[in-house]
Amino acid sequence: xxxxxxxxxxxxxxxxxxxxxxxxxxxxxxxxxxxxxxxxxxxxxxxxxxxxxxxxxxxxxxxxxxxxxxxxxxxxxxxxxxxxxxxxxxxxxxxxxxxxxxxxxxxxxxxxxxxxxxxxxxxxxxxxxxxxxxxxxxxxxxxxxxxxxxxxxxxxxxxxxxxxxxxxxxxxxxxxxxxxxxxxxxxxxxxxxxxxxxxxxxxxxxxxxxxxxxxxxxxxxxxxxxxxxxxxxxxxxxxxxxxxxxxxxxxxxxxxxxxxxxxxxxxxxxxxxxxxxxxxxxxxxxxxxxxxxxxxxxxxxxxxxxxxxxxxxxxxxxxxxxxxxxxxxxxxxxxxxxxxxxxxxxxxxxxxxxxxxxxxxxxxxx
Amino acid sequence: xxxxxxxxxxxxxxxxxxxxxxxxxxxxxxxxxxxxxxxxxxxxxxxxxxxxxxxxxxxxxxxxxxxxxxxxxxxxxxxxxxxxxxxxxxxxxxxxxxxxxxxx
Ligand SMILES: [Zn+2]
Numbered sequence: 001x002x003x004x005x006x007x008x009x010x011x012x013x014x015x016x017x018x019x020x021x022x023x024x025x026x027x028x029x030x031x032x033x034x035x036x037x038x039x040x041x042x043x044x045x046x047x048x049x050x051x052x053x054x055x056x057x058x059x060x061x062x063x064x065x066x067x068x069x070x071x072x073x074x075x076x077x078x079x080x081x082x083x084x085x086x087x088x089x090x091x092x093x094x095x096x097x098x099x100x101x102x103x104x105x106x107x108x109x110x111x112x113x114x115x116x117x118x119x120x121x122x123x124x125x126x127x128x129x130x131x132x133x134x135x136x137x138x139x140x141x142x143x144x145x146x147x148x149x150x151x152x153x154x155x156x157x158x159x160x161x162x163x164x165x166x167x168x169x170x171x172x173x174x175x176x177x178x179x180x181x182x183x184x185x186x187x188x189x190x191x192x193x194x195x196x197x198x199x200x201x202x203x204x205x206x207x208x209x210x211x212x213x214x215x216x217x218x219x220x221x222x223x224x225x226x227x228x229x230x231x232x233x234x235x236x237x238x239x240x241x242x243x244x245x246x247x248x249x250x251x252x253x254x255x256x257x258x259x260x261x262x263x264x265x266x267x268x269x270x271x272x273x274x275x276x277x278x279x280x281x282x283x284x285x286x287x288x289x290x291x292x293x294x295x296x297x298x299x300x301x302x303x304x305x306x307x308x309x310x311x312x313x314x315x316x317x318x319x320x321x322x323x324x325x326x327x328x329x330x331x332x333x334x335x336x337x338x339x340x341x342x343x344x345x346x347x348x349x350x351x352x353x354x355x356x357x358x359x360x361x362x363x364x365x366x
Numbered sequence: 367x368x369x370x371x372x373x374x375x376x377x378x379x380x381x382x383x384x385x386x387x388x389x390x391x392x393x394x395x396x397x398x399x400x401x402x403x404x405x406x407x408x409x410x411x412x413x414x415x416x417x418x419x420x421x422x423x424x425x426x427x428x429x430x431x432x433x434x435x436x437x438x439x440x441x442x443x444x445x446x447x448x449x450x451x452x453x454x455x456x457x458x459x460x461x462x463x464x465x466x467x468x469x470x
Binding site (some may be wrong): 005006186187188189197200204205219236301324325326327328330331364365 | 376377378380386411413416421430432434435436437438439452455456457458459460
């Protein structure tokens with residue numbers, strides 16, 4: 001019996017010494033990298049499922065609406081890239097960027113139009129958004145796979161560790177994109193539609209005065225005895241329009257007609273900080289619009305050109321809440337935001353006109 | 367190791383104690399890992415559609431169907447004043463009141 005105890009002691013001593021030595025040889029790190037890369041692989045499988053599911057759904061949607069070549073359309077869209085303009089020479093970078101973005105937009109619209117020739121604008125906009133979402137999911141999957149394989153191949157444990165730490169966030173965002181696809185294909189309003197919803201609340205069921213720029217309309221109405229022009233993307237298709245261009249054109253048009261503009265208000269959904277409440281609102285200054293730049297700068301420039309005060313009202317929500325179904329709290333936030341808008345309008349002299357722009361994707365909101 | 371320190375206890379008991387302690391530590395470790403995984407905060411959302419009369423004198427709730435959008439004028443007539451009905455709101459509501467969100 002004593003012999004057995006001695007043996008156990010001897011073996012455990014030896015084991016401890018070996019483990020102790022291995023620690024100095026970086027064994028702990030290797031073990032960690034092994035575990036982490038296994039963890040990444042497991043999560044990569046989930047990303048792959050999202051990418052494949054969304055591809056399947058998109059192709060099915062295209063097919064059901066009469067597309068003859070859904071696969072090739074999907075491949076073109078999912079591999080599409082935009083080369084960002086030269087920024088070490090920033091002169092007219094915004095115009096160059098705008099040209100690129102508009103070109104992309106037209107290309108995608110033509111792509112969908114050609115493959116779905118017998119459908120309405122609403123269905124085509126859904127197809128376009130579905131293509132964009134599944135392209136994004138496909139891209140995320142491919143990039144994560146790239147870094148995992150690269151990290152393994154070059155034995156780069158810093159890469160693996162970073163990737164492992166990023167995975168939960170990536171997975172969460174990918175999951176909301178995946179869910180967003182279903183929401184879009186059903187045509188429900190999303191959280192980002194808070195701006196357009198506020199615009200709708202003001203104009204109700206009236207007809208737009210004019211489609212002032214592509215996919216963007218304006219309405220004429222009055223609030224608190226002042227003339228108000230409401231700009232919004234044209235619904236109910238999935239569409240953000242060109243609110244910057246629309247506001248610019250509208251201001252120029254009104255001014256050339258001898259009108260004076262006392263205020264521009266932009267309304268948009270904004271990302272809340274963790275811990276803040278969904279649907280809470282905030283007032284500020286500037287153009288509340290989340291485009292890469294071209295639309296935003298048009299509003300800023302036109303306001304600066306004629307010295308028009310530029311106010312912003314935002315409705316706060318989380319990233320997932322912005323791209324998924326609009327929640328009750330957001331609807332309530334929109335009603336609260338209306339009070340702020342009224343408050344701002346009352347401060348403008350009665351003879352001056354006011355422009356309100358509801359920014360965001362107007363899917364499911366006429 | 368432990369056998370060198372605890373002189374009064376027989377070696378067999380010491381080995382046993384060592385094993386039991388190792389098992390205990392492993393269990394605690396496993397428990398700590400389980401605890402560190404945050405509970406999932408899954409919401410169950412239902413889509414509600416609010417239909418109103420254009421004279422704002424009647425309101426009712428519907429379930430969502432494809433093709434519905436805010437501002438759509440429906441074919442039906444208001445039961446009170448027989449004007450048109452339109453879709454006033456479409457939104458998602460949490461079926462269970464917010465148990466999952468904890469205030470810090
Ligand atoms: Zn009625």
